[in-house]
Amino acid sequence: MKENIVIIGGGIAGLEVAVQLLDLGYKPIVIEKRDRLGGHVADWNLLFPDMIPARDVVGNLIARASEANIFLNTEISFVNKLKDSYNIMLSNGISINTRIIVMTTGFALFDAAKKEEYGYGVYDQVMTNKDLEHWFNTGDDKRVNDSAMNAVGFVHCVGSRDEKARNPQCSKVCCITAIKQAIELKQRFPEAMVYCFYMDLRMFGKKYEDFYINAQRDYGIRFIRGRVSEVSENIDGRVIVKAEDTLSGKPVKVTLDLLVLMAGIICNTDSTRLANMVSLPIDSDGFLKSRDNVAEIIESPRDGIFYAGACTGPKTVPETLAEARAAALKVHLFIKGLK
Amino acid sequence: MDFGFKISPSSAINLDNVDLTKFEELHRMEPDVYKCMACGSCSATCPASPFSGMSMRKVITALQRGKEKEAVAMLRNCMLCGKCSMVCPRGINTRHLILSIFRIYREDGK
Ligand SMILES: Cc1cc2nc3c(=O)[nH]c(=O)nc-3n(C[C@H](O)[C@H](O)[C@H](O)COP(=O)(O)OP(=O)(O)OC[C@H]3O[C@@H](n4cnc5c(N)ncnc54)[C@H](O)[C@@H]3O)c2cc1C
Numbered sequence: 540m541k542e543n544i545v546i547i548g549g550g551i552a553g554l555e556v557a558v559q560l561l562d563l564g565y566k567p568i569v570i571e572k573r574d575r576l577g578g579h580v581a582d583w584n585l586l587f588p589d590m591i592p593a594r595d596v597v598g599n600l601i602a603r604a605s606e607a608n609i610f611l612n613t614e615i616s617f618v619n620k621l622k623d624s625y626n627i628m629l630s631n632g633i634s635i636n637t638r639i640i641v642m643t644t645g646f647a648l649f650d651a652a653k654k655e656e657y658g659y660g661v662y663d664q665v666m667t668n669k670d671l672e673h674w675f676n677t678g679d680d681k682r683v684n685d686s687a688m689n690a691v692g693f694v695h696c697v698g699s700r701d702e703k704a705r706n707p708q709c710s711k712v713c714c715i716t717a718i719k720q721a722i723e724l725k726q727r728f729p730e731a732m733v734y735c736f737y738m739d740l741r742m743f744g745k746k747y748e749d750f751y752i753n754a755q756r757d758y759g760i761r762f763i764r765g766r767v768s769e770v771s772e773n774i775d776g777r778v779i780v781k782a783e784d785t786l787s788g789k790p791v792k793v794t795l796d797l798l799v800l801m802a803g804i805i806c807n808t809d810s811t812r813l814a815n816m817v818s819l820p821i822d823s824d825g826f827l828k829s830r831d832n833v834a835e836i837i838e839s840p841r842d843g844i845f846y847a848g849a850c851t852g853p854k855t856v857p858e859t860l861a862e863a864r865a866a867a868l869k870v871h872l873f874i875k876g877l878k
Numbered sequence: 879m880d881f882g883f884k885i886s887p888s889s890a891i892n893l894d895n896v897d898l899t900k901f902e903e904l905h906r907m908e909p910d911v912y913k914c915m916a917c918g919s920c921s922a923t924c925p926a927s928p929f930s931g932m933s934m935r936k937v938i939t940a941l942q943r944g945k946e947k948e949a950v951a952m953l954r955n956c957m958l959c960g961k962c963s964m965v966c967p968r969g970i971n972t973r974h975l976i977l978s979i980f981r982i983y984r985e986d987g988k
């Protein structure tokens with residue numbers, strides 16, 4: 540079939556859309572700005588809730604999508620709107636005419652250094668959720684000192700639920716990620732005290748509450764309800780964390796060997812830029828705006844342009860994959876003239 | 879001299895100095911104590927709570943934060959009626975837990 544289908548973003552959303560369209564007999568084009576596929580998931584280690592290796596999920600998708608036309612290191616230079624199609628100019632000089640675009644540009648991780656009071660990039664012993672996944676994958680990070688891991692803290696909602704950080708939204712996946720990572724650290728350092736500083740625990744997904752109960756009952760992880768207000772460094776390079784323990788109504792202070800910031804999920808400025816090129820609207824949360832947020836989340840207000848995954852808001856892997864499959868079906872119906 | 883205000887001892891919790899030896903002993907006897915999610919069902923149903931401020935939720939938190947005296951003093955208002963055990967959504971046998979707390983903490987908590 541010669542109909543061109545352009546998928547922008549080669550994360551798991553884009554790859555899954557490509558896989559489904561290949562199975563339906565199409566030859567989709569995937570455009571990825573980075574030098575590798577898999578998006579954020581390629582940076583993770585084990586995925587909640589089943590703790591399967593992220594490498595397997597991504598590897599499997601890449602293998603199954605290999606027949607697609609994949610352009611790495613490629614960006615969209617500009618898009619011209621034609622009568623009922625689009626002319627897309629790629630940074631590698633190739634130009635494509637298409638009626639169909641699937642936006643799978645995903646999210647960006649909040650830059651934790653912007654929350655200066657937490658000292659990311661300033662104090663030695665402060666890292667992010669992403670850095671910790673990197674350490675799980677490589678064992679390479681000098682902030683994790685195997686011989687001195689007596690106390691570790693996790694800070695929830697970093698750059699989320701925070702109007703000052705210009706992101707009032709909840710990032711949805713970081714509560715469960717914090718608990719997953721807290722358990723993983725406790726497995727490696729059973730003697731360490733592990734604290735989670737949270738405002739609410741949002742254990743919305745299948746089996747997430749089990750993680751919470753396990754974290755408490757089996758791993759003795761201490762949950763302190765209160766937002767960390769400030770972090771400082773003491774003379775030996777450890778960090779001192781202050782918060783209010785709102786359950787007892789008292790200020791609380793603790794010295795830690797490692798502090799992990801749960802950086803939130805925000806809109807990717809690249810998707811916003813692209814959205815402008817094809818005049819797609821942006822929703823009040825900064826993500827791409829769907830036709831509606833109940834029944835038509837994967838449909839843009841423009842005919843022939845579809846969405847899948849975290850470009851419309853924080854999503855888990857299974858949610859992303861389900862949307863990608865639905866988007867592929869929409870593309871198929873669109874081509875058949877049924878929609 | 880009267881400055882018009884007085885300074886009370888700091889109520890701040892310094893987790894670096896909290897001695898959890900007794901709490902760990904309690905945990906060995908009552909593993910479920912770790913499961914409390916501070917929902918407050920126990921306190922809401924407690925017949926002693928409206929009159930005395932008794933709150934099982936606060937007792938469990940206080941013990942973990944090293945405020946043992948506070949916890950034991952509060953527990954003196956408990957009538958061991960067991961209502962709290964019936965409502966705990968995490969299935970903690972709070973009445974049994976209270977008895978164990980007394981066993982472990984009583985001496986110095988009087
Ligand atoms: C710390 C952390 C841990 C997580 N762990 C889990 C977990 O264990 N289990 C789980 O279910 N979920 C987890 N998630 C959620 C998971 O990461 C997302 O569901 C997933 O990444 C969404 O995939 P996506 O393809 O929509 O977006 P992304 O992963 O963001 O991929 C988007 C891709 O598009 C590319 N792109 C963007 N803009 C352009 C452009 N203009 N042109 C070309 N290419 C572009 C990007 O380079 C990227 O490759 C976690 C999230 C975080 C933050």
Ligand code: SF4
Nearest residue numbers: 696699709710713714
């Ligand atoms: S999921 Fe949890 S940590 Fe993340 S923003 Fe929401 S409440 Fe905060």
Ligand code: SF4
Nearest residue numbers: 924956957959960962
């Ligand atoms: S057993 Fe004690 S704490 Fe529990 S409900 Fe009765 S009086 Fe209250």
Ligand code: SF4
Nearest residue numbers: 914915917918920966
């Ligand atoms: S009812 Fe159970 S879980 Fe809730 S606060 Fe009381 S002891 Fe904790």
